[in-house]
Amino acid sequence: MRGTFQRWLFLFVAVSFAALFLLTFYVQTREAYKDAEDHIQLRLEDVQKQIRISEKAALSILNVYNASVANDVRSVAYFLQRCPEYATNNFLLEELRKCIGYDEIHIINEHGFIENTAVNPMLGNPEKYIGFNLRLHAQSEPFLEGLKQSDFVLVQPPLPRGLDRKLFLYSGASRKDAPGLIQLGAAVDFLESSLENSRLAQLSPSLRVGTSGEILICRGEKVIGAARTDFEGRTLASIGFSPEHIAAFVQGEGEFDETIDGIPVFGLYMQSNNLTLIGIMPEFEITQKRNGMVVLLVATCLLLTLVVFISVSKLVQKVVIDGIDRINVSLGKITAGNLEERVEERGSREFDELSGGINSMVDALKGAIAAEKTRLDSELDFARAVQASALPQIHTDSRFEIHASMEPAKEVGGDFYDFFRIDSSRLAFLIADVSGKGIPAAMFMMKAKAQLKSSLLSGQGRSLDQIIAEVNDSVCEGNDACMFVTVFAGILDVNTGEMVYVNAGHNAPVLRKNNGDAMWLPVDNGFVIGGMDGVEYERQSIVMEKGDGLLLYTDGVTEAMNKKHALYGDDRLISLMDGPIMRSAPADCVLEELKADVKAFADGAPQSDDITMLYLRYLG
Amino acid sequence: MTYEITNPPPDLMVLVKGRLDTLTSPQLESELEPSIAKSKSLVLDLADVDYLSSAGLRLLLTLQKRFKKEGGSFVLRNIQPGVMEILRMTGFLKILSVQ
Numbered sequence: 001m002r003g004t005f006q007r008w009l010f011l012f013v014a015v016s017f018a019a020l021f022l023l024t025f026y027v028q029t030r031e032a033y034k035d036a037e038d039h040i041q042l043r044l045e046d047v048q049k050q051i052r053i054s055e056k057a058a059l060s061i062l063n064v065y066n067a068s069v070a071n072d073v074r075s076v077a078y079f080l081q082r083c084p085e086y087a088t089n090n091f092l093l094e095e096l097r098k099c100i101g102y103d104e105i106h107i108i109n110e111h112g113f114i115e116n117t118a119v120n121p122m123l124g125n126p127e128k129y130i131g132f133n134l135r136l137h138a139q140s141e142p143f144l145e146g147l148k149q150s151d152f153v154l155v156q157p158p159l160p161r162g163l164d165r166k167l168f169l170y171s172g173a174s175r176k177d178a179p180g181l182i183q184l185g186a187a188v189d190f191l192e193s194s195l196e197n198s199r200l201a202q203l204s205p206s207l208r209v210g211t212s213g214e215i216l217i218c219r220g221e222k223v224i225g226a227a228r229t230d231f232e233g234r235t236l237a238s239i240g241f242s243p244e245h246i247a248a249f250v251q252g253e254g255e256f257d258e259t260i261d262g263i264p265v266f267g268l269y270m271q272s273n274n275l276t277l278i279g280i281m282p283e284f285e286i287t288q289k290r291n292g293m294v295v296l297l298v299a300t301c302l303l304l305t306l307v308v309f310i311s312v313s314k315l316v317q318k319v320v321i322d323g324i325d326r327i328n329v330s331l332g333k334i335t336a337g338n339l340e341e342r343v344e345e346r347g348s349r350e351f352d353e354l355s356g357g358i359n360s361m362v363d364a365l366k367g368a369i370a371a372e373k374t375r376l377d378s379e380l381d382f383a384r385a386v387q388a389s390a391l392p393q394i395h396t397d398s399r400f401e402i403h404a405s406m407e408p409a410k411e412v413g414g415d416f417y418d419f420f421r422i423d424s425s426r427l428a429f430l431i432a433d434v435s436g437k438g439i440p441a442a443m444f445m446m447k448a449k450a451q452l453k454s455s456l457l458s459g460q461g462r463s464l465d466q467i468i469a470e471v472n473d474s475v476c477e478g479n480d481a482c483m484f485v486t487v488f489a490g491i492l493d494v495n496t497g498e499m500v501y502v503n504a505g506h507n508a509p510v511l512r513k514n515n516g517d518a519m520w521l522p523v524d525n526g527f528v529i530g531g532m533d534g535v536e537y538e539r540q541s542i543v544m545e546k547g548d549g550l551l552l553y554t555d556g557v558t559e560a561m562n563k564k565h566a567l568y569g570d571d572r573l574i575s576l577m578d579g580p581i582m583r584s585a586p587a588d589c590v591l592e593e594l595k596a597d598v599k600a601f602a603d604g605a606p607q608s609d610d611i612t613m614l615y616l617r618y619l620g
Numbered sequence: 621m622t623y624e625i626t627n628p629p630p631d632l633m634v635l636v637k638g639r640l641d642t643l644t645s646p647q648l649e650s651e652l653e654p655s656i657a658k659s660k661s662l663v664l665d666l667a668d669v670d671y672l673s674s675a676g677l678r679l680l681l682t683l684q685k686r687f688k689k690e691g692g693s694f695v696l697r698n699i700q701p702g703v704m705e706i707l708r709m710t711g712f713l714k715i716l717s718v719q
Contacts, residue, residue: 482681
């Protein structure tokens with residue numbers, strides 16, 4: 001019961017905690033990814049915001065630069081008004097260009113043609129600009145407006161130019177000295193790259209996400225900013241992003257799973273000012289917190305399982321199983337026959353009721369047994385009386401005397417004896433001991449006794465051994481219980497003293513010679529009666545002389561026990577019978593002596609078997 | 621009374637110790653029944669049996685009849701003198717096989 005309970009308890013607790021564990025694992029994983037997503041999203045937005053701020057700052061830097069360029073071009077217009085020779089003299093114009101630090105100065109006439117120019121020798125030959133018509137180019141056309149207005153100033157945004165597509169900024173103003181325009185040109189690659197550099201330099205410390213994640217800033221497929229400097233300048237494909245992810249990155253925003261340098265990462269991406277921002281975080285960092293949580297949970301669960309399991313099973317043991325065990329011990333005693341045992345398991349209503357129920361049941365059983373015993377006792381007393389009344393006790397004649405006695409044990413036993421005349425000259429006598437005790441033995445005894453008597457009485461013409469064999473076959477019929485009886489039977493011819501006898505498994509009788517010692521009657525040990533049919537017996541005979549006595553007895557005599565469990569024994573019997581008193585004593589005295597000696601030997605020890613004896617004395 | 625099965629069925633051998641009386645003989649009979657049912661021969665070693673009551677004799681008789689009926693063999697061995705005397709006196713030696 002305890003084992004079953006513990007198995008179920010363990011199963012229940014284990015399943016509960018397994019379910020709790022799985023639920024926690026699932027929720028924690030989801031939370032971890034959600035946290036990571038939120039974190040990356042926030043960082044992306046921060047970076048986006050910073051990029052915007054930087055863009056704004058860059059724009060204002062550009063505006064200041066533009067304003068200074070506008071000033072420069074206006075100043076050159078005023079300078080040429082004062083010193084017009086610089087506009088016409090090629091050498092002077094070059095001096096001016098060098099002096100103000102621009103790459104190009106173009107002097108344009110009122111028709112929109114470049115008529116004089118100074119160009120940084122690094123950028124090419126000035127000759128190719130002479131005669132250039134501003135009307136013919138979309139980029140330069142807006143400047144023609146200056147031909148109509150006298151205070152015209154224009155600073156164009158930087159535009160890529162030439163084969164190398166380097167950024168170039170043109171500014172222009174209307175001439176003060178003559179109709180026409182002045183145009184200044186400067187290569188401003190430095191401006192763009194320094195703006196971008198300052199932007200990324202500001203950002204790079206903030207490109208970290210968590211401890212090992214980061215944000216990649218990409219222009220197209222090229223990484224231009226990252227926390228890891230070795231990523232900078234590389235293409236996304238070379239870092240390890242798959243082509244379909246790279247294709248998705250330029251589209252808008254979303255999330256993705258990727259493996260970078262063999263490490264699985266989770267990431268988000270978004271667009272900002274023509275840049276793609278990609279935030280990534282390794283999965284081990286995402287699940288780190290969850291794993292810690294799960295380890296803690298498992299440890300707590302195991303501890304709780306142990307505590308719950310032990311305490312609940314101890315409690316059940318104490319409250320239920322111990323009580324049931326004690327009741328079972330009591331029930332075991334009751335079943336073994338101790339009806340005095342009381343079940344006193346208290347402490348709960350159920351146990352009170354159970355104990356009370358068992359006790360009343362045992363009381364009822366005791367009552368029933370007592371009633372049955374009373375009935376049985378009276379029936380056994382009756383059976384004993386019937387048994388005793390069926391046995392003769394004395395038979396005397398001038399030629400012999402025969403006495404017998406049986407002291408039944410408490411239980412109805414299977415001993416019996418019998419003697420009767422077959423005819424005027426022959427006396428039949430016998431003693432027998434049925435195996436077993438109680439009613440079955442008594443019934444078997446009745447059957448054997450009746451069979452023996454009827455066969456001996458009707459045995460004219462047949463020898464004693466044949467008669468006993470016939471009795472055996474008859475008793476064997478239907479003897480399924482394998483009961484048997486040991487028999488010593490004899491027939492005495494009262495005229496001649498010849499005694500014929502057959503021994504079927506019984507104790508050898510004692511022959512008390514009148515003119516000598518007591519001795520065992522020589523007997524053949526024939527098989528018991530009722531054990532097996534078809535058995536043959538041996539007939540023996542002696543001639544009894546005047547005064548000779550023959551003692552027949554059952555093992556109730558020789559196996560009488562004293563308190564030390566010692567047996568009365570054959571030796572004590574033969575030595576008693578050998579005593580001089582027994583030589584000529586009458587039969588009743590011999591039996592009284594023997595009974596007294598057995599009683600003296602037993603010394604108050606309870607009698608366990610019938611004590612049966614028969615003494616035949618031949619008087620001649 | 622205790623006993624020990626020294627050889628399993630179908631050639632059953634049983635070593636019996638103690639007394640074979642009214643109480644122990646039916647006990648031995650019922651406890652050996654499953655093994656006996658599977659056996660074609662039985663050897664009872666009575667080396668440690670010092671007392672045999674009529675109930676013990678009845679058990680021997682039952683076993684003898686049973687094995688005889690089924691054509692098997694039933695043998696007693698190592699019989700102590702006291703027990704041997706009982707078997708002799710009751711004529712059981714005439715029907716039992718003894719080693």
